[in-house]
Amino acid sequence: MAEKLIFHYQARNSIIHRIDPRIKIIIIFTISAAMFTVNPLQFAVLFGYVLSGCLIARLPFTRYKKELRFFFLLLVVIVLSRWISSKSLIPSLYYGARFILVVAAGLLLTDSTAPEDLTLALYWFIRPFKFINPKRTAIQFNLTVSFIPIIFDSVLEIREARKSRLDNTWRKPVKRIISFSSQIFDLILQKAEEISYALESRLFDEKILHGSIAFRKTDFIVLILTIGIIAGLLLVR
Amino acid sequence: MSLLEVRNVSYRFPDGTYALRNVSLQVSEGEFIVISGKNGSGKTVFLRNLNGLYTPASGEIIINGISVKDNPYRARQSVGLVFQDADSQIVGQTASRDVAFGLENLKIPKAEIKTRIRKALETMDLEDHADQRARTLSGGEKRRLTIAGVVAMNPSIIALDEPFTNLDYPGVLQVLKILVSLKKTGHTIIVVTHDLDKVLAYADRLVLFENGSIAADNRPEEAIHSAISCGVRVQFSGNKEIDIKGMTWLKN
Numbered sequence: 400m401a402e403k404l405i406f407h408y409q410a411r412n413s414i415i416h417r418i419d420p421r422i423k424i425i426i427i428f429t430i431s432a433a434m435f436t437v438n439p440l441q442f443a444v445l446f447g448y449v450l451s452g453c454l455i456a457r458l459p460f461t462r463y464k465k466e467l468r469f470f471f472l473l474l475v476v477i478v479l480s481r482w483i484s485s486k487s488l489i490p491s492l493y494y495g496a497r498f499i500l501v502v503a504a505g506l507l508l509t510d511s512t513a514p515e516d517l518t519l520a521l522y523w524f525i526r527p528f529k530f531i532n533p534k535r536t537a538i539q540f541n542l543t544v545s546f547i548p549i550i551f552d553s554v555l556e557i558r559e560a561r562k563s564r565l566d567n568t569w570r571k572p573v574k575r576i577i578s579f580s581s582q583i584f585d586l587i588l589q590k591a592e593e594i595s596y597a598l599e600s601r602l603f604d605e606k607i608l609h610g611s612i613a614f615r616k617t618d619f620i621v622l623i624l625t626i627g628i629i630a631g632l633l634l635v636r
Numbered sequence: 637m638s639l640l641e642v643r644n645v646s647y648r649f650p651d652g653t654y655a656l657r658n659v660s661l662q663v664s665e666g667e668f669i670v671i672s673g674k675n676g677s678g679k680t681v682f683l684r685n686l687n688g689l690y691t692p693a694s695g696e697i698i699i700n701g702i703s704v705k706d707n708p709y710r711a712r713q714s715v716g717l718v719f720q721d722a723d724s725q726i727v728g729q730t731a732s733r734d735v736a737f738g739l740e741n742l743k744i745p746k747a748e749i750k751t752r753i754r755k756a757l758e759t760m761d762l763e764d765h766a767d768q769r770a771r772t773l774s775g776g777e778k779r780r781l782t783i784a785g786v787v788a789m790n791p792s793i794i795a796l797d798e799p800f801t802n803l804d805y806p807g808v809l810q811v812l813k814i815l816v817s818l819k820k821t822g823h824t825i826i827v828v829t830h831d832l833d834k835v836l837a838y839a840d841r842l843v844l845f846e847n848g849s850i851a852a853d854n855r856p857e858e859a860i861h862s863a864i865s866c867g868v869r870v871q872f873s874g875n876k877e878i879d880i881k882g883m884t885w886l887k888n
C-alpha cells in the first residue's frame with residue numbers, strides 16, 4: 400500500500416527519540432519564540448541546532464523527497480508574495496528561512512515521538528485547564544493523528560486506481576473533482592466504520608490513555624543545554 | 637454445556653437486507669471449526685454477531701452461560717475477533733504498542749502487560765519486530781500482529797475472518813502453524829475461509845453458509861460433500877474418497 404511517511408512517527412533509537420515529549424515541546428516553543436527576536440547570525444545558530452537534531456534523529460530526508468516538494472512549493476510562494484508586497488528580497492528570504500526552521504522543528508517532533516506519547520504530553524500541558532476537558536481533548540487528538548495516514552492512504556489508493564484506468568486530468572475538471580472526492584469520502588467512511596468496529600472488538604475505552612512518558616535525567620540536561628544556548632545567544636547581541 | 641451457543645439468530649441490516657436467517661450453532665471448548673461459503677453468504681456478519689458488534693434482530697447468543705446482548709463487554713472479552721483487513725485493526729504505532737492496546741483496555745497491571753506482549757510476539761514469531769512501526773510490517777507480519785493482539789487478551793474463543801487472504805505462500809504457512817499451535821494449547825478456534833484445502837485437515841467440524849443460513853454442519857468428511865453446491869471449491873481426485881487429512885499446506 401502507498402505509504403505517506405512525512406510527519407509520521409519513525410520508531411528509532413536515537414537520543415532525540417528518547418527525550419520526553421514534554422521537553423521536546425518546550426524546546427520547540429522556546430526556539431520558535433526566540434526566532435523572532437534574534438539577528439540573522441544568531442538565527443543561523445538556532446537553525447544549525449535544529450538541523451543537527453534532525454541529523455541525530457536520522458530523519459530519512461531522501462525518502463521524504465516527494466512530500467518535501469510540497470513544502471518547497473509553499474516556501475517559494477511565501478517568499479515570492481513577501482517579496483512582491485515588501486519589495487525587498489533579503490528580508491523575504493529570511494522570512495522563508497524561518498518557515499523552514501518551523502517545518503523542520505515540527506518534523507523533528509512528530510517523527511521522533513509516538514503519537515500516544517505526544518497525546519500524553521499534550522494532556523500533561525492542558526491538564527491544569529479543567530474547563531476544556533483535558534482527557535477527552537487528548538483522546539480526540541490521538542484519534543485524529545492516528546486517522547491522518549488512513550486518509551492519505553485512501554486518497555493515494557483512489558488516485559492510483561483512477562490513473563491506471565487512464566482517468567484524464569484535464570478533461571471536465573469540475574465533474575472529475577466531484578466524483579473523485581465523493582469516492583474518497585465513501586472509502587474513508589467505510590474504513591472509519593471498520594476501524595471503529597475493530598476498536599470496539601478490543602474493548603476500546605475512551606477513558607484510557609495509551610502510552611507512557613516519564614522524565615529522565617538526560618531530558619533535563621538537554622533542556623538546560625538548549626535554554627543555555629538560547630540565553631547565551633540573546634545575551635551576546 | 638457448550639462454550640458457545642447460537643440459537644435461531646437472524647440479522648437484518650438497517651436497509652432491510654437479511655444477512656442471517658435462523659442460524660443455530662453450538663461450539664464446545666477446544667473445538668476447531670471451519671466456516672465456509674461463498675462471498676456474501678453471511679460469514680462476516682455471523683462473526684460480528686458473536687461478540688456483540690452487531691445485534692441480532694431475533695434469536696440469542698450465549699457464551700459461557702452469559703447472553704451477548706445482556707453483556708457485550710463480556711462477549712468481546714470472550715470472543716477475540718481477527719478482522720479480515722489487518723490495516724484497520726492495527727491501532728498501535730509499533731507492534732508491541734499495538735498488542736498493548738487491548739491489554740490496557742482490560743486494565744491489566746503494567747508488569748503483566750509486558751510479559752503478555754513478549755509472549756504473544758514470541759508465539760507469532762514477531763519478537764524481532766517489537767519496536768518496528770506497525771504500518772511498515774509486511775502483509776504476513778501484519779496478519780500475525782493482529783492475531784497477537786487478540787491472543788494476548790486471552791479470549792475463550794479465537795475467531796479469524798479470512799486469515800489467508802492477501803498472504804503469500806510462506807505467509808499462509810506461518811498462519812497455519814500458529815493455528816495448529818493454538819489448537820494444541822487447547823484454544824477454541826473458528827476460522828472463516830473459502831480455502832478448504834489450506835486448513836480443513838485440522839477441523840473438527842465444517843460449517844457451510846448459504847444465503848445467510850447454515851446449509852451443513854458436520855464432520856468434515858460428511859459436510860464436504862455439500863461444499864460444491866454451496867459454491868466452495870473442493871479438489872476431487874477422481875472418484876476416490878476425499879482425503880481430509882491431506883487438506884493442509886503444512887507438510888511435515
Ligand SMILES: Nc1ncnc2c1ncn2[C@@H]1O[C@H](COP(=O)(O)OP(=O)(O)O)[C@@H](O)[C@H]1O
Pocket residue numbers: 649650651653654655673674675676677678679680681682
Ligand atoms: N453494511 C451493509 N449493509 C447492507 N448489507 C450488507 C452490509 N454489509 C454486508 N451486507 C450484506 O450482507 C450479506 C452478508 O455479508 P458478509 O457476511 O460480509 O458475507 P461473507 O460471507 O462474504 O463474509 C451480503 O449479502 C452483503 O451484501
Ligand SMILES: [Mg+2]
Pocket residue numbers: 679680681720797
Ligand atoms: Mg466476509
